[in-house]
Amino acid sequence: MRTIDKLLGAHIKLAPVLVKRAPTLTLAFDARCRSRLAATLDSGEDVALLLPRGTVLRDGDVLVADNGGLVRVVAAPESVLYVRAPDVLTLTRAAYHLGNRHTPVEVGVDYLKLEYDPVLADMLKRLGALVDQVEMPFQPETGAYGGGHRHGHDETFAEDYALAQQVYGEHHGHAHSHDHGHSHEHAHDHAHDHDHGDCDSSCGHDHGHGHHHAHR
Incomplete structure (x- = not known):
């Protein structure tokens, strides 16, 4: 073999x-x-x-x-939901709500595509989107911030990734100086439970994170 x-x-x-x-x-x-x-x-x-x-x-x-x-x-063609909308705002709202659910989505100029899910289909229809169940190849976005692997033939990924990293660094990559006359002490206990096998974050797994913050 x-x-x-x-x-x-x-x-x-x-x-x-x-x-x-x-x-x-x-x-x-x-x-x-x-x-x-x-x-x-x-x-x-x-x-x-x-x-x-x-x-x-x-x-x-x-x-x-x-x-x-x-x-x-x-x-390979597979069972997917092909989502269109009567206007850009409706399609944007659909993409937003799918993103909130960490759902792998293929983003086109005037459509969204996701793995078949009757619950999500109902949600999208309630938002005003037009939803069809079809058999088509599925190539979802693989995520900013380095969450998934893209290849060099995706011409815009280098720019997208650099911008995402810059934004992330601006918000999380430097220390903040506070002079408010009082101090902040933070105790962080982060519990992470990951078991993804060989799939990266674009495979649509739900990640469980437990965050406990004690402030004094």
Whole structure:
């Protein structure tokens, strides 16, 4: 069995004919965010994926097997909610409420796409959005602040990530000086319970955080 252990970056230019001739590996989103996976190429060949943790594969990615062979990733059609709206405000409100629920969402110019969920479908309809259940490939956003792995062919990610890190640093990355005539003492006890296996934060898991603050 061949092992696939490398993802080619966008800076590596391959002849289109080589990519076209490469065997394909069709995977749904849940499988594309696993770095360890036993899979079957569309040709019927069994392979093992052994990629860096945090890797999220996207449609069109080119992988390299341990024998030097190329494999092209194809995003499989899956059951999703295709969300549109009669106006920009309604679509923006829909995106906001989905974000509050940490739901993986694919963001288009005039649509949102998310994994099928009847509860979320009902919520979106109540907001005034138009919701259809369809079978389509699903490629959600992978998160700012470094929460997920994107590849170099996403041309705007470097700028988005740099801006997100700058904003985060401005609010959390420096000490605050207070001169109010009184002192603040903080005791923090943070309990984190994470068990995500090989999926990164874009896989749609709900993270449990316990925060206890004592102020004197």
